[in-house]
Amino acid sequence: MLERRESGRLPEAPHTQLTAENGRVLYEHCLTRQGFEGPYTIAYHQERPHEAQPSSHAPVELPPADRKPERLLRRHYITPSSPLTLEPFPRHRGRVLENADVAISLAMPTRSDPFYFANADGDELYYVHAGSGTLRTQLGDVRYRAGDYVYVPRSLLHRFVLDEPLQHWLVLELRQPLGLPEGYRNRVGQLRMDAPYGHRDFRGPVLEAPRDENLRDFWVKTDGTLQKFELPRSPLDVVGWDGTLYPFALSVDALRPKVGKVHLPPPAHATFEAPGVLICTFVPRPLDFHERAVPCPYPHSSVDVDEVIFYSRGNFTSRRGVGPGSISHHPRGIPHGPHPGAYEGSIGAKQTDEVAVMLDCALPLTRSAFAESLEDPRYHGSFVASAGSHSTG
Numbered sequence: 001m002l003e004r005r006e007s008g009r010l011p012e013a014p015h016t017q018l019t020a021e022n023g024r025v026l027y028e029h030c031l032t033r034q035g036f037e038g039p040y041t042i043a044y045h046q047e048r049p050h051e052a053q054p055s056s057h058a059p060v061e062l063p064p065a066d067r068k069p070e071r072l073l074r075r076h077y078i079t080p081s082s083p084l085t086l087e088p089f090p091r092h093r094g095r096v097l098e099n100a101d102v103a104i105s106l107a108m109p110t111r112s113d114p115f116y117f118a119n120a121d122g123d124e125l126y127y128v129h130a131g132s133g134t135l136r137t138q139l140g141d142v143r144y145r146a147g148d149y150v151y152v153p154r155s156l157l158h159r160f161v162l163d164e165p166l167q168h169w170l171v172l173e174l175r176q177p178l179g180l181p182e183g184y185r186n187r188v189g190q191l192r193m194d195a196p197y198g199h200r201d202f203r204g205p206v207l208e209a210p211r212d213e214n215l216r217d218f219w220v221k222t223d224g225t226l227q228k229f230e231l232p233r234s235p236l237d238v239v240g241w242d243g244t245l246y247p248f249a250l251s252v253d254a255l256r257p258k259v260g261k262v263h264l265p266p267p268a269h270a271t272f273e274a275p276g277v278l279i280c281t282f283v284p285r286p287l288d289f290h291e292r293a294v295p296c297p298y299p300h301s302s303v304d305v306d307e308v309i310f311y312s313r314g315n316f317t318s319r320r321g322v323g324p325g326s327i328s329h330h331p332r333g334i335p336h337g338p339h340p341g342a343y344e345g346s347i348g349a350k351q352t353d354e355v356a357v358m359l360d361c362a363l364p365l366t367r368s369a370f371a372e373s374l375e376d377p378r379y380h381g382s383f384v385a386s387a388g389s390h391s392t393g
């Protein structure tokens with residue numbers, strides 16, 4: 001999805017011999033999208049990369065999102081107060097909202113993955129609200145820290161190695177390929193100077209010498225199940241790769257936000273997109289400079305999207321009662337806007353210090369039982385001007 005990169009040893013042309021020092025031929029491994037029509041990466045392994053055997057462990061079925069008639073309400077999910085220990089998912093994720101395009105989950109892992117994992121159900125985009133560590137993949141390591149987006153291409157073998165057990169991530173599973181918004185590139189594919197980021201802001205994987213971490217368990221998520229395999233040897237034996245499919249990290253602190261004379265709509269802050277999902281990032285910036293500007297977002301009816309915001313840092317001027325780690329869900333069908341007092345109160349403000357991730361989702365989102373357990377039941381009513389301390393505090 002970004003520019004082509006290469007790392008390590010490569011033969012002169014694809015599908016030709018690359019040999020080890022002893023003359024043995026190394027094994028090519030192509031990761032391809034859209035059959036063979038889309039982006040691809042070619043990696044070169046020391047050993048045959050396709051010898052994983054099914055484990056005796058039965059496939060694990062992940063719980064589906066509950067589907068039942070729901071009241072049409074603006075909703076607020078409060079961040080869990082303690083790390084998630086949700087089973088059977090071995091990575092301690094809790095799905096909150098889901099549609100056919102995207103699954104939105106929270107993860108608060110407390111330990112490094114003691115296995116390798118690949119998600120065959122979609123690309124993964126993490127927003128690291130808290131924590132730091134290393135995403136270890138077959139194409140190399142990507143260091144991450146709080147405030148980073150971390151991208152893992154569909155089906156890439158990887159695991160997370162945590163620096164510390166205090167981690168808090170928003171996890172997006174995109175069922176169709178994640179990419180950069182249209183219009184951010186020039187005719188030759190280079191990022192334009194007015195894009196909110198440049199090529200140098202994307203931190204790709206660093207490939208070092210092949211290594212063996214003595215881990216042989218390998219879980220694959222596919223079609224809502226987890227399937228366990230046993231690897232005959234270390235899968236971290238790639239000596240080189242070349243392509244456009246690779247993991248990366250992008251810090252929200254590197255974003256160069258647009259500033260308007262009057263309030264700019266969320267797509268001005270678009271960061272990524274996938275079919276059915278637009279992902280925007282709100283970062284600290286000067287506010288609107290029209291002499292009569294109302295900087296706060298206006299009430300609006302986005303009649304064909306469900307809007308989700310994950311609040312990460314700063315002072316969220318338009319929302320009362322939300323805090324770092326909160327998730328709001330404003331469904332289509334009813335208008336939403338600022339809390340009482342926030343609209344008028346924003347007049348004259350010069351700067352915002354908030355960091356938040358916003359999703360516009362084309363299909364209605366269904367919430368999980370886990371989401372219900374996190375819900376702040378006062379949220380919808382808090383938009384009424386007379387609704388008491390929750391709406392005015």
Ligand SMILES: [Fe+2]
Binds near residue numbers: 300302307330336
């Ligand atoms: Fe909105």
